[in-house]
Amino acid sequence: MTTxxxxxxxxxxxxxxxxxxxxxxxxxxxxxxxxxxxAFLTGHSGAGKSTLLRLIxxxxxxxxxxxxxxxxxxxxLSRAQIPRLRRRVGVIxxxxxxxxxxxxxxxVALPLLIAGLPxxxxxxxxxxxxxxxxxxxxxxxxxxxLSGGEQQRVGIARAMVAKPALLLADEPTGNLDPELSAxxxxxxxxxxxxxxxxxxxxxxxxxxxxxxxxxxxxxAGQMVADGPPGAQQITEPTR
Amino acid sequence: xIRADFRAWLRRHGxxxxxxxxxxxxxxxxxxxxxxxxxxxxxxxLGLHTxxxxxxxxxxxxxxxxSISVFLGPEIDAVQARRLxxxxxxRPDIVAADPISPEQGLRELAGATGLDALEVxxxxxxxxxxxxxxxxxxLGALSDVLRQLPEVDLVVIDLDWIRRLESILxxxxxxxxxxxxxxxxxxxxxxxxxxxxxxxxxxxxxEVMALVGATAGYIRRPFLYAGLWMGxxxxxxxxxxxxxGVLAMQGPxxxxxxxxxxxxxxxxxxxxxxxxxxxxxxxxGVVGAWLAVSRALARIHP
Numbered sequence: 001m002t003t004x005x006x007x008x009x010x011x012x013x014x015x016x017x018x019x020x021x022x023x024x025x026x027x028x029x030x031x032x033x034x035x036x037x038x039a040f041l042t043g044h045s046g047a048g049k050s051t052l053l054r055l056i057x058x059x060x061x062x063x064x065x066x067x068x069x070x071x072x073x074x075x076x077l078s079r080a081q082i083p084r085l086r087r088r089v090g091v092i093x094x095x096x097x098x099x100x101x102x103x104x105x106x107x108v109a110l111p112l113l114i115a116g117l118p119x120x121x122x123x124x125x126x127x128x129x130x131x132x133x134x135x136x137x138x139x140x141x142x143x144x145x146l147s148g149g150e151q152q153r154v155g156i157a158r159a160m161v162a163k164p165a166l167l168l169a170d171e172p173t174g175n176l177d178p179e180l181s182a183x184x185x186x187x188x189x190x191x192x193x194x195x196x197x198x199x200x201x202x203x204x205x206x207x208x209x210x211x212x213x214x215x216x217x218x219x220a221g222q223m224v225a226d227g228p229p230g231a232q233q234i235t236e237p238t239r
Numbered sequence: 240x241i242r243a244d245f246r247a248w249l250r251r252h253g254x255x256x257x258x259x260x261x262x263x264x265x266x267x268x269x270x271x272x273x274x275x276x277x278x279x280x281x282x283x284x285l286g287l288h289t290x291x292x293x294x295x296x297x298x299x300x301x302x303x304x305x306s307i308s309v310f311l312g313p314e315i316d317a318v319q320a321r322r323l324x325x326x327x328x329x330r331p332d333i334v335a336a337d338p339i340s341p342e343q344g345l346r347e348l349a350g351a352t353g354l355d356a357l358e359v360x361x362x363x364x365x366x367x368x369x370x371x372x373x374x375x376x377x378l379g380a381l382s383d384v385l386r387q388l389p390e391v392d393l394v395v396i397d398l399d400w401i402r403r404l405e406s407i408l409x410x411x412x413x414x415x416x417x418x419x420x421x422x423x424x425x426x427x428x429x430x431x432x433x434x435x436x437x438x439x440x441x442x443x444x445x446e447v448m449a450l451v452g453a454t455a456g457y458i459r460r461p462f463l464y465a466g467l468w469m470g471x472x473x474x475x476x477x478x479x480x481x482x483x484g485v486l487a488m489q490g491p492x493x494x495x496x497x498x499x500x501x502x503x504x505x506x507x508x509x510x511x512x513x514x515x516x517x518x519x520x521x522x523x524g525v526v527g528a529w530l531a532v533s534r535a536l537a538r539i540h541p
Contacts, residue, residue: 059450080454087452097447111451113254116247158451 008068009035009166009197010056015065017051017221025051026221029065033199035165038192040208041201043218049201052218053168056199057089058082070165087111090159090196094171096151100143104135104154107143111162129161133187149180153187160191167191169200173207181207251457259464262437270469273433277473280426281520282480284419289481289508291411296506307378309336309368309385310393320366323390332373332381339367365392423523426473430466430527438462438535445535455536462532463525470524474517482507 010033017026026048033039041049054060055067058074066073074085098107105126112122130136133153143151152172159167169188173181185200185207192198202208208215215227263270311320320338327336341364372381382394438445448458485507492505 057450083449083452083454083457085452086450091450093450097443097450099444099447110448114251114448114451114453114457116249116251116254118246118250162452 007035008032009037009070010199011066011068012052012055013066013068015055015062015067017048017055017060018063024221026055026062026218029218029221029223031216031223031226033197035197036192036195037214038189038198039200039214039216040211041199041216041218042203042205042208044203047218048221049218050170053091053170053199053201056166056168057091058085083114087115087162088165090162090164090167092152092155092159092167092169092172094174096155098143098151098154098158102143103139104130104141104143104146105139107154108157108161110158115162125161126157129157132160132190133157148175149184152176152184156184156187156191160196164196166197166199169198169202171202172200173202173204178207182210185211252460255457255460256464259461259468262441262461263465263468273429274469274472274476276429277426277469277520278476278480280422280429281473281477281516282484284415284422285477285508285512285516286481286484287411287415287418288512289485289506291408291415292509293505294408294411307370307372307382307385308395309370309391310395311366311368311390312392313363313365315366315390317366319390320368323388324368327368327370327385334371334373335369336371337369339369341366423519426470426520426523427527427530430469430524431531433469434462434466434528434531435535437465438532442535458536459529459532462528466524466526466528467521468524470521470527471517473524474513474520477520478508478513478516 010031012029012031015026015029016024018024029048029052041052043049051060055062056069056074058077062075065075067075069085070088077085099110105123108126108130109122112125117125127136127139130139133156135150135153135157138146138150143154146154156169156172159169167188172188173184176184181204188198188200189211215225216223217225217227311323315323317338317340320340324336324338327333344364344367370381370385372378378396382396385391386394445458485505489505
């Protein structure tokens with residue numbers, strides 16, 4: 001807890017989450033993520049990685065403790081205030097959570113439609129972010145015609161398009177082969193360099209080690225390791 | 240700033256509106272079926288109301304169908320009765336005067352009472368003239384004139400059946416009100432149920448929208464528009480159904496009316512009923528959609 005509070009993007013203080021039914025997903029988790037930082041969240045499945053991310057996007061509320069996002073305790077936010085928070089947090093899901101009956105363009109445009117931007121502005125920004133994730137030529141494609149990696153990149157584009165302050169990714173490389181996974185991580189590093197704070201939950205330790213970023217490890221709902229922040233440059237795989 | 244917010248609000252509404260039309264058009268068969276069910280539910284009270292309005296029209300003309308029963312003295316025989324009948328028929332204020340013989344009256348009496356003709360045979364019946372007055376004539380004055388005739392014994396104006404018809408119509412009027420409430424409720428539930436299925440079908444989409452920061456209002460809006468469209472379309476279709484029904488009945492009804500030598504044209508539902516119908520149906524549609532989406536949203540708890 002050495003970071004200045006004003007520069008912290010996320011602060012967890014004594015956070016516990018117990019699901020109805022008695023499953024203790026998190027118990028007494030403390031950590032901080034600085035603005036502009038990129039970190040990995042590792043641990044076995046069931047260690048509480050997803051729960052931790054869900055608490056930040058207020059998909060769940062903690063049973064105990066404080067979750068501070070951008071200087072504000074979000075635990076007590078009313079339901080009406082949740083949408084405003086979620087617009088500032090881009091979330092990438094392992095199962096993409098795309099609208100499969102719509103085109104790529106419509107999926108990526110969704111957060112901007114919700115914000116009520118003019119259509120011309122929406123088109124411009126969607127094209128820009130699709131260019132960033134390398135899908136500009138797939139704009140008019142229906143989702144089911146895309147490969148798993150492409151669908152994941154559509155998810156990233158959607159999470160990025162509204163320029164959120166924080167990007168959360170839950171097992172973004174879960175179903176991808178190693179090469180695609182590495183490519184995707186590279187994309188996250190690029191986004192981080194562009195100024196977005198990034199927190200990625202993954203069990204792909206290999207990839208995490210190669211990238212040499214700060215690593216938070218969860219075991220059975222407790223933070224068991226908080227590795228040193230890696231260099232802000234991208235450490236290329238040495239192979 | 241406020242103007243920019245307002246423009247964003249307008250745009251959000253525009254996107255919701257387009258999306259609601261889009262989802263109706265994407266599923267034309269199921270939308271059409273829902274709208275048809277709504278239209279049929281609406282057309283029943285509307286059709287009954289139209290029938291009643293038409294009855295009132297007919298009713299206004301019914302006065303001229305009132306008949307006056309003129310009982311002649313017991314000494315009047317067939318020749319005198321027929322002569323009086325034809326001379327009365329010549330009067331400008333009388334359309335027809337039909338003589339009814341004692342035998343005919345006896346048969347009718349026997350039929351009406353269920354007695355054998357022989358058992359009532361001893362009852363002395365006079366000749367009777369069934370007089371149908373001209374339209375708009377003063378029945379009282381005419382019956383006074385008839386009563387003055389030397390051959391006439393008794394004049395009876397038969398208004399009972401008109402009064403009965405009046406009370407039957409009153410019963411139907413309250414029935415229309417009851418039906419309108421019932422079918423209005425059914426409309427609410429049909430729309431609510433349709434939207435609920437739609438909400439369940441689009442469960443994923445709703446979840447995704449909630450995840451990327453859509454407010455409950457934003458998620459709800461396309462469904463409210465869908466309810467609005469279905470309510471409006473249902474009302475228009477109900478209107479057309481009733482209109483078509485009226486057209487189909489036009490021929491038989493005017494033949495029936497002609498047999499009473501009345502000129503009755505059927506009227507369709509009044510045009511000033513269309514707006515309230517559209518308004519009520521649209522309002523019910525929106526309320527039904529609201530109920531369905533709010534329940535679904537509470538369950539999904541995004």
